[in-house]
Every structure is written in C-alpha cells, then in structure tokens.
Amino acid sequence: MGGWPTVAGVKAVTASIEVSGTYDGGLKRFYGSGVLGSADQDENQGPIFELADGAVLKNVVLGAPAADGVHCLGSCTLQNVWWEDVGEDAATFKGKSASATYLVSGGGARNADDKVFQFNGAGTLTVQNFQVADFGKLARSCGNCKTQYERHIVVKNVRATGPGKALVGINANYGDTATISGVTVIGDSSRKITICERFQGNSSGAEPPSLGSGPDGTHCRYSSSDITYR
Known part of the structure; x- marks a missing residue:
C-alpha cells in the first residue's frame, strides 16, 4: 500500500x-x-454519494466536510x-438481505472521530488492501439499531496507524x-488498539x-500471527 493519491480536481x-x-x-x-x-x-446528515443495490464507486477522494460520506x-x-x-462516518452499509455483500477494496481513511465503516444492514462487509489512521473504530456492527441483523465482517491486508480505539x-x-488477517498496526507500542471487541447488541x-x-474462535476469528506491530 502506497501513499495518498494526488487529487485531480x-x-x-x-x-x-x-x-x-x-x-x-x-x-x-x-x-x-x-x-x-x-x-x-449529526447522524441524520445526507451522504455525498448514495449507492443503489449493486453500484460501484471508484477513484473518489472525499474531502472536508464529507457529511455522512457514502x-x-x-x-x-x-x-x-x-x-x-x-x-460522521465514512460509509454506511444498509442492505436488508443476508446475501448482501459490501466490498471496500483499496483506498484509505483518516481523522475519524468515531467509526469509519458503520454496518447497519445485513450481509457481509469485506475491507481489504485499505489503510486507516487516527480513528475510532474501523468497522462496527450497529450496536443499537431498531432493526438488527446477523452481520459478518472480513478485514484483510489492512494497515492501521494509531491513535485508534478498535x-x-x-x-x-x-x-x-469478524475474520481478520494480514493486519499491520503502526504507532501503537502499548497495544491500546483493540483488534476485535464483542458487544451485547440491542434494538x-x-x-x-x-x-x-x-x-x-467463534465471533472474533483471528490469531496473534494475523497481527503485526511496527
């Protein structure tokens, strides 16, 4: 993973x-x-981009203010x-089908006071080849949405630079x-960043x-060898 892209307008x-x-x-x-x-x-802000089912968004830089992202x-x-x-959040995933798939491939995010990826819907979210810096949580299943679902998160080949919470x-x-592999954590010598946290969700x-x-082994699926500290 290289540096941040040069903006073209x-x-x-x-x-x-x-x-x-x-x-x-x-x-x-x-x-x-x-x-x-x-x-x-504000949780009720509109997004910069709203994607219909099956849509692809690529080669975009979201500057500030970014409203509610994607x-x-x-x-x-x-x-x-x-x-x-x-x-508020970088992207929010809202599909209602258990077969829904959300793929974040490449790119990066920084300066997230709270969550980068807010997973409110159902299905599987995969975040791969991504970099994050100065963040609250990279990905969070909604802990208290009115409608709750079973959700699956896959994180692989991600570089996380502190400070961060989880x-x-x-x-x-x-x-x-949560299935996690190939994560490199940078700038967290005291290992304060939680890799995977389990909650008792509610509606x-x-x-x-x-x-x-x-x-x-059940909900948080990874081993120490999946995490590298630098």
Whole structure:
C-alpha cells in the first residue's frame, strides 16, 4: 500500500449524488456544501454519494466536510475511495438481505472521530488492501439499531496507524463474526488498539455493553500471527 493519491480536481456537492451502475470520480476531491457542509457529527446528515443495490464507486477522494460520506442501500463496491477527513462516518452499509455483500477494496481513511465503516444492514462487509489512521473504530456492527441483523465482517491486508480505539466491533448475541488477517498496526507500542471487541447488541437504542475482546474462535476469528506491530 502506497501513499495518498494526488487529487485531480475539486467538486462541491450540495445534494447527494445518486449512483446506480459504476461511477468513476477520476480522483477528484468531493466535499459537502450547503446542507451537506455542516461538518458535524449529526447522524441524520445526507451522504455525498448514495449507492443503489449493486453500484460501484471508484477513484473518489472525499474531502472536508464529507457529511455522512457514502451510503450503500444494498450490495456495493467501493474501489480506491479515500476519505481525507471522515465526518460522521465514512460509509454506511444498509442492505436488508443476508446475501448482501459490501466490498471496500483499496483506498484509505483518516481523522475519524468515531467509526469509519458503520454496518447497519445485513450481509457481509469485506475491507481489504485499505489503510486507516487516527480513528475510532474501523468497522462496527450497529450496536443499537431498531432493526438488527446477523452481520459478518472480513478485514484483510489492512494497515492501521494509531491513535485508534478498535479495528472491529461486533454483536456476539446476533451471531456476528469478524475474520481478520494480514493486519499491520503502526504507532501503537502499548497495544491500546483493540483488534476485535464483542458487544451485547440491542434494538432499543441503549448503549451496548462490551462482552470482551480478543480472539475466541467463534465471533472474533483471528490469531496473534494475523497481527503485526511496527
């Protein structure tokens, strides 16, 4: 994984760009303006991009403010997408089918106060060949959504640079799994970044309690050899 891309232009976005099929941003920087330009942590902000089921978004740089980033309404692919300054969340996955698949391949994100990838829907999220720096959680199964699902997260070949709180958070009580391999953690000599944390999720909106962290062979699937510290 190399460095961050050189931006090839700038585009202000005042209303969510709806994508079906494939959208190639040509490595332009897209940022929120008007109602999408508040730069706060409001959960109800619109996204810069809204992807229909099966859509592909590629070669995009999201600048600041990035509003609520990218929303996937069903299966989607985010290829070589970069978030310079994560707003509320970088991307939110909302598909309702257990067979839905969300692929994040390449790209990177930094400056995420909270979550990079918010997994509210059902199915499987794969994050591969990705880099993240200065983050809360890389990927989190929604802990208290009104409608809950069984969710599966795969993280492979990811470089995480501290500070950070956790790589993956899942809900053990809903049968979630996290399969993790090829992760390199940089700048975390005291090993404060949690690799995989299990929660007791709920649909009431309450803050979900932690059930523990680390590999357990059932929900958090990895071994110490899957994590390299530098």
